[in-house]
Amino acid sequence: MLPIVYHPIYSDFPLPDGHRYPLQKYRLLKEHIDKLGWPVTTFQPTHLEPENLKRFHDKDYVDALVSGSLPLVKMRRIGFPWSEALIQRSLTSLGGTTLTVDKAIEHGVAVHLTGGYHHSHKDFGSGFCLFNDLILASDHALSYPGIEKVLIVDCDVHHGDGTATLAQEREDIITLSVHCDKNFPSRKPDSDIDIPMPIGVESDTYLSEFVPVLTLAIAQHQPDMVIYDAGVDIHVDDELGYMNVCQHGIAERDKAVMEACHQHGVPIAAVIGGGYRTEQSALVPLHAELIKAAFNIYFPNWSKEL
Numbered sequence: 001m002l003p004i005v006y007h008p009i010y011s012d013f014p015l016p017d018g019h020r021y022p023l024q025k026y027r028l029l030k031e032h033i034d035k036l037g038w039p040v041t042t043f044q045p046t047h048l049e050p051e052n053l054k055r056f057h058d059k060d061y062v063d064a065l066v067s068g069s070l071p072l073v074k075m076r077r078i079g080f081p082w083s084e085a086l087i088q089r090s091l092t093s094l095g096g097t098t099l100t101v102d103k104a105i106e107h108g109v110a111v112h113l114t115g116g117y118h119h120s121h122k123d124f125g126s127g128f129c130l131f132n133d134l135i136l137a138s139d140h141a142l143s144y145p146g147i148e149k150v151l152i153v154d155c156d157v158h159h160g161d162g163t164a165t166l167a168q169e170r171e172d173i174i175t176l177s178v179h180c181d182k183n184f185p186s187r188k189p190d191s192d193i194d195i196p197m198p199i200g201v202e203s204d205t206y207l208s209e210f211v212p213v214l215t216l217a218i219a220q221h222q223p224d225m226v227i228y229d230a231g232v233d234i235h236v237d238d239e240l241g242y243m244n245v246c247q248h249g250i251a252e253r254d255k256a257v258m259e260a261c262h263q264h265g266v267p268i269a270a271v272i273g274g275g276y277r278t279e280q281s282a283l284v285p286l287h288a289e290l291i292k293a294a295f296n297i298y299f300p301n302w303s304k305e306l
C-alpha cells in the first residue's frame, strides 16, 4: 500500500471570504482517493513541537508567530489572519512532514496531502508559508543514520526562495528549483540549481529542460533522500501561474521524478505544493497525478487498476 499522510485539519482554519488560498483542496483530494478506493494507507499526524523549528528558524520568529504576537505587517506578508486554528493547522502539517519522511524511508515513497511552504525564511514568512516544511523534512531525514545528503526538488511554479536561503550555507541540503522566471517572488536568491522558465512555457519544453537536469543532479550529488514539491500551479489554467503545462505534462513530470528516485534507490517524500483555482475541485485531478505516478513507478501492478 502507498503511504499517504493527511489530517482533516488541513482544510480547517478561518479565512476571510474570497481569500484565494484553496483551503478545501486537501479535503477534496483525500475524498477523491477514498472514493476511488485506491490502495493507500493513510497516516494521521500529530502536531510538531515548535522547538523543533528553532534549529533553522529564528527563535523569536517562532515564538512570536506561535503566540500570536507577530506584528501585523509580518502577518500580512504571510497572507493569513492569525488564529489559534491556523497555528494548530500549521504545526499539524509540519508533524505530517516528518511523518511523511519516516514513511518514505520505511517504504521508499510517501506522499503528504499538503506541504511545500518554500517561501518561509529564517525570520519571516511570506506567500501563505509560515514555517519551511521542506527544510524541516530535510533536517528530519538527516537525523537518520546513513542519510548524509538530501536533494530538494521544487517544481512549484514559484521560486523556492525561503528554501534557497535557509539551505545556502549547508552542504548536506542541495536545492533545485524549476520555476517561472517572471512570477512571485520578485527576488529569487540562488538555489544550488535553478531552472528558470519563461512565461507560457509548454509541456514539451518544460520536460525536455527539467528532466535532464534532474537526472544529472541525482548522478552528481548522489542524495540519500529526495524531498519533492509537486506543485501543480504550472498548469495552463492556474490562476497564479503563467505557464502552459497541461495535465499530461504534470503526469509526465511526476513520473520522471519518481522514476529517477526509484532507479537510484533513493527514498522520496513528496508534498503536493501549490495549485490555485477558484473552482477548487478542478485541482483534484492535477494533484492526483502525483499519487498515480507513485503507483505507476512503485506499485506497477496496482496502477493498472487506477
Ligand SMILES: [Zn+2]
Residues within 6 Å of the ligand: 156, 157, 158, 231, 233, 273, 274, 275
Ligand atoms: Zn506556488
